Structure formats: C-alpha cells, structure tokens
Amino acid sequence: MRILHTADWHIGRTLAGFDLLPVQQRSFAALRQVAHDEHVDGVIIAGDLYDRGLAAESAVNTVNSMLRTLNREDGLPLLVISGNHDSAPRLATGSEWFSSTKFYLHTRLAEAFEPVTLGDTQFFLLPYFEPAMARAYFEDDNLTNIAAAMAPVIDRMVAQFAPDKRHVLVAHFFAAGSTHSGSETPVNVGGLDAVPLDLLAPFDYVALGHLHNRHAVNADRIQYAGSLVKFDVSETEQRKGVYILDTETMTRKFIEIPQTPDFIHIRGSFAEIMDPDFYHQVATDSFVQITLTDTEVIPDLMIQLRQVYPYCTGVDRAHGVQTSVTDKPVDRHLDPMALLAQFYADTNGTELTSEQRQWAQQALADVQ
C-alpha cells in the first residue's frame, strides 16, 4: 500500500503582507497530481491544516474544498489530525460523518487509541494535545509535560496492535533532537516538551507534522513531511514536497512540489539590482529577499523595488545604513519646524522649498 504523507499546510497564512492562498492552491494541485501519478491508497495530513484556529472564511472555504477534492472527487482515504495551529473543535465539525467515505479526522486525544486499519496497516491518529488534556484523560496528575504524557499514550496504542499488521503513528509534536526554522511558532520546542525518540520505537513509521523542514529530525522511521510551501526567507534553500510511504517495505521516497512563486535571495547595490541587465537574468516574479550593499538612505525604497520585484518580501543591508542624520548630533532644542528642515536637508541634500515649508508649517500647526 502506498500512502502520501503531508503536513503543515497552514492555510490562511500571509507573508510580508502577501496572501499565500494562491501559492498554497498551486501546491495543493501539484500534491493532488502526485497522489494520482503515484497511485497512492491514502493521504496522511499530520496537522496544522490551518494557520489560525479562528481562520478567515476564505481559508475555511479553501481547506473544505481541498479535503472534499481528495476524498470525494479522487476517492482517496484521508488520515488527518489537528495540529497546534488548528482549533480542534472547529476542525472537528462534521467529522462523525466523514468516515462514511474513509475520511478519518481525529481531533481529541481519546480518538487516538482507536486505530484506523487500511490494507496491511493500523494507523494511530494522535492529534496535538496539551499535557493538561492527558492528565484529565489518564486521571494522572504526574503528566506535567509532553514527554511524560506520551508514555501512557504510546502504551495504550501498543495494547491495540494487531500482530499481523504494520503500525504507523500520525502525530504533531516536537521530536527530541529536532532542529527548527524561522516559520514555526517558537513555543514548546525543546526540553520536556520534546518527545524522546525511543518512546516511538514500537512503530514501523511515524508520520509527523509540526516542524517545517523535512530534515528536522535525523531518524529513519520518524519523519516530518515539512510544510507544503515555503513560509520564510530562512527556508529559501529547502526543498518542499511530500513523502510516498510504501507500507509493505516501509521505505519512502520524497517527491518535490514546485514552489510558484519560489523564494530567491539577491544581493547587490541598489543600482545593480535595478539595472535591467541584472534583473532580466532574475526570476523577478519570485518572492525576493534583497540584501543591499549600499549604506545610504534610499527614499521610497520598497516602492521602487516592487516596481521590478513585485513580491519583494523584505530588504536588509549588508553593511548597515549610514545617514548624515545619525552621524550628526541632533540639536533637540530646535523647534519642530527647524528640526524637520534640518532632517530634510541632511537626507535630501537640498533645502525645503518655500512651498514645502508652508505645507510643513500647516501640518505642524494642525497637529498642535
């Protein structure tokens, strides 16, 4: 049996003010094509379908449509859990009906212990949970962290193991020893909030979500799918995609999902990167992070950059910014008009015109 493993869709996310929905829809279309081409028998989505518990209606429409497409149009069994970015009660809406078409959605800890059997494999769908939920469920006040809480969770799953089946855990947590990247929520990512890898030994494969880099954990049978799209300039060099797991051999392969637009990082002086000879060589319709080697102030910088690089996500300076203003001591005893005139002259190299001076005086008077 061949199962596609994906996670961390984060539908509804934005990047530097850009709506990622069209990007995510293209990546989803590519995922769907992979599922078709690879003749998969089911799809694991290991949490964080949404970026926010209180998702916008457009995000709700998108997730609903994606799940409907895979399950009802393409007839694929779905194995889905809620992640820490999902609202479990909201995501759970309709879940009692979904299993009629082999769409298995678990959002509560109690649901984790009822395996879903497809073909040769038992799937245990463990949603993201807080230690307090485990304390209530197991009636054990000692389960004060995820590492402690996970032990009885795994024990209870192992008690359900059918000996003639493979055993796959689908979960959303921080596996001990993982590395993390800039686009993840920086909470619960270490120490006692990490799950020790040896606890996961009973499983033939652990299909994880939570970390956005598929290389985050270095263990053969324990894999993060990584996010479906890049979320942050720190992920520029990562390859995003999905795993295809073969449950017979318990081997997997990674299939890359093209990023449109992709992320690129360019570096140079303002004059260089705004030169057509330069930017005609660049995929300017990418998400572009720019490192400027100039040090001077450039007026309307982002407006100018986005005329060439419409999806510019941000600018940093290789050598900082030197302004005559910051070099000079500011005489804080000057009145606001004099300060403004000095600032204008320092940054523009020319004096205020009499018309500009009049506007500025009027504006200052209005403020006061």
Place this chain on the structure above:
Amino acid sequence: MRILHTADWHIGRTLAGFDLLPVQQRSFAALRQVAHDEHVDGVIIAGDLYDRGLAAESAVNTVNSMLRTLNREDGLPLLVISGNHDSAPRLATGSEWFSSTKFYLHTRLAEAFEPVTLGDTQFFLLPYFEPAMARAYFEDDNLTNIAAAMAPVIDRMVAQFAPDKRHVLVAHFFAAGSTHSGSETPVNVGGLDAVPLDLLAPFDYVALGHLHNRHAVNADRIQYAGSLVKFDVSETEQRKGVYILDTETMTRKFIEIPQTPDFIHIRGSFAEIMDPDFYHQVATDSFVQITLTDTEVIPDLMIQLRQVYPYCTGVDRAHGVQTSVTDKPVDRHLDPMALLAQFYADTNGTELTSEQRQWAQQALADVQ
C-alpha cells in the same frame, strides 16, 4: 408526514453578561423530547443556528453536538439553512457528507433550487442571501433588493415543482408586514428588504426563521417558528416553542418549550422587593428585570439585588433617580480633591474621614 419547525437558536448568545448556553441546552433537550413524543419524520431549522459568524469553540461544540444528536442518534432527517447570523462558509463545513444520513444543509443560493424530497413533500431550502449574491447568480444587475431578488428565486423553484407533491419553502428573511422585537438585529427589516407575501403564494407552507416572535407575521401558511429561548426582556410575555407541521393536511400545532430559567418582571420599591415576605413568593432563580419605584441613589444596587435575584438582567426606574448631586450645580472650578470631598458628603451625608482623605490624596497624586 410530521415535520418539526424550529429556528433562531442563536447558540453563543449572552444576556446581561450571562451565558445562555445552559438555557439553550435545556431547551434543546425539550425540543428533542417533543420530536420523540410527536413521532416527527424530520426537523426544519430555519437559520441562525449561531449567534455570531465567528462563534466561540464552546458554541461550535454545542451546535455540532445538537445536530449530531438529532441526526445520528435519533435518526431524524434534518432540513437546515444558514441565517444572517451564521457564517455560511463555516456552517457549510462537512455539508457534502451530511446528506448520507439525510441531513440536508444549504448555505449557498445555488443550492436552493435542488429540492429535497421527503415522503409527500418537496422542501426548498433557501439560505439567507444578500441581493449582491442574487445579482451574481442570475447575472441581473436589476436585483438591487431582496424583494426584487426573490421573484426569480421563487420562479426557479416553481419550475422544479413536482405536481404530485406538497411544496414547502424553508427560508430566513423578513416577510412584509411583520412586527419585530428587541432581540433581533435591527437591519434589513422593512421596505425593499421585506419579501412581499404574495410572492410566497405557490407554497403550501413557508417555514421561516429570522424574527424571534412566532406571531410576527399574520398569514396562515407563512410562519416564523420564533426563537427557541427568550433573548430579551421585551419577550417576557411571549411563549417559545416549535411547530409540528402535518404535510398531509398542511395544518400545524404549536408546542411550547418551557424556559428554565424563565423571564419575569417585578416592580416595587427597593425595600419591598428585598423583603423576604415578597421575594419568597417570586421565582427568584428566573431572569429578573426589575423596575424600582424609588427615586434615591442606592449604593451597590446590582450587587445587593443579585444576592436575592442571582439572574437579575437589569434595573430601570419608574420615576427616575433624584440625587442631591444632580440637583446641585457642580462647581467645576474646585480642584479634584475638593470635588471628591463634596461628592462624598452629598451622597453619604458625612464628611470624608482624615484617613479616607489621605487615601484619596494619594490616589489622586498617583493618577497625576
């Protein structure tokens, strides 16, 4: 065939700071008992299941649980539309799966024209919609209001009529000539936003939601179910409940749903209503609106009242409030400490003690 008609649950609503969820859950339990006792063959919910499009997780859990109970535990077909208080995309989550158990949920105008046939009746489930949606759907820019938009909507439904069936419209709008009460959102309730009754003539019965008083419209075949619970002191005298529609005879009966707590309105002086001889005769665990006949200021009024009437929703005064402060002109030139001292003396009849004066001076100094 016998169909229960309810509407306007508004799950998630509060009243004077009180969570109505327990009240709504008790009313729902009573509704469920009515459905059982009356051997109904289905349940119409004519919109506004939620009070807000962005409902709290507790409200989402409650609505999900109610729908699951009626449809999956009790095996009742459900005929449900979204109202103006529902988020159509959020409510629609899972709807493609629901019809597998005869749960029909329509949230988009396009879905209104595909009748649901149960027994001897075609049900047309018309969700709440804005004129702009009708303009887009019919590609007709002249549909600038609900009255205009409803004509082609009804025409398209009539074209689907099976001649050997009854025809019931389930909808959520303001029917022309209706009266409305204090708990409804005061928008779109008149003029061109009202649906003329003669447009509804083709139907054997029109099961409406939107207005919270079941007597809002005076037409035999066109009925508001009214809200399931009272939402406002203006509804104290209303009886809340559900209709049972007999589709063979097209007759209906109203079955009252008890309100626990109910609303009451009491009137008297503070001394009278706080006298045990009085309040032992009163259902003090009701939502109590109080009209005081006193005119003087009563310190900590609500705190005192709620010791006897824990669900006091509000207090009004039959004859206004007379205070020595409001009778006297305030000398606005006094400094804050002097103003405070004067206010204290006016309202309490005694001067500030030296300790109080010291506290007040310190507090004023802190503020400044």
